[in-house]
Amino acid sequence: MKLKTFFTIALIAVAVVGLFSYKYMYKPHRNVAEEQITASISATELQDTFASSNDTTTDFSDKIIEVNGSITDIEKSTTVIIDDKVQIDFDSKEKINRTLSKGNSITVKGRCVGYDDLLELVKVDQAILIN
C-alpha cells in the first residue's frame, strides 16, 4: 500500500516537472497584438533617435511600438516604407487590405528590429495595421 502511494506521488511529480519543462522549452512566440506598446511615435522621430545615436541599439530595439507616417513606397504585398524612414514588414498572418497605396497615412503596431545604416532605415517587423 505504501509502495503504491509512493509510485503515485512520483508519477505525479514527474508529470508536473515534465509539463513545466515542456511549457518552458516550447513557449509561444511573442504576441505583438496582445503586448502593450512602449511608445507611439512618428516615423521621422523614430529614425532620428536611431540615426543620431552612434550606437545602433537604442531603447526601441526589440520593443513593441506604434509608428505612424505616410506610405512612400510599397515593396511587396507585405512590406511598405513610410516617410522613406521606416520599413514595415507586416506579419505573415496579417491580411493587408488592397486599399493601401502610396500617400496613405497609416499607423502600425509592430516590433522594432533595429537600424539599417546602409539604407538609413529603421526596420519594424511582425507589424499589424492599426489605422
Place this chain on the structure above:
Amino acid sequence: MKKIKYILVLSIAISAFTSFTVNAQNKYLDKNGTITFEASEKLFEEVKAQTQSATAILNIETYEIAALALVKGFRFKNSLMEEHFNENYIESDTYPKAIFKGKLLAFDSSTLNETPLDVVVEGTLELHGKAKDVRTTLSVHQNEDAIAIKGSFNVAPGDFDIEIPKIVRNKIAKEVSVQIDFNLTKK
C-alpha cells in the same frame, strides 16, 4: 577669355553632375532579402533561423556588393532558441548587425541573362564584433528587371568568437550553413 572660363566651369559642372546621376543609377538593391542559416544535427531539434528583411546593395559598375541583416530579425521556430541565440550566443543587444562587404569577381553585367551564371564573390563578413573573410560562388541571373542572387557558404561559430556551451555542443553543428536569396531591383 572670360567666356572660355565660363564654358570650362559649366562643362566641368555638367560632367560632375552627370557622373553623379550615373552613379545613382548603378545601384541595385533589395530591402527584403532572405537569409537562412542552419546548424542542425541529426536526431536533435532543428537549429534554423530566417530573416526576410535583409538589405543588399549591388553596384553594377564596380561590382561591389554589401549586405546587412539585423540579427534580431532572424526568426526561429522555437522561441526559447531564439531567445538564447540573441542573449547568450550572438549577443544582439551589443552586436545588432551582421554585415557583408565584398566584390563580385570576373563578372560582367552585360553578359547577364535568364540563365544562372556562377560568379565568385570575395569579401568580409562581420558579426559579433569579429570579421572573417568569406569567398563563395553565387548563382546570378536576370529576373525580369531585377537581378537575382542566390548562394550559400559555411562559417563556424568559433570564427566569430561565439562560444557554444558544452551541454548543447552536440546539438549544434560545428559548421553553420548560410543561404542567401536576394532579388535586387534598380533604384
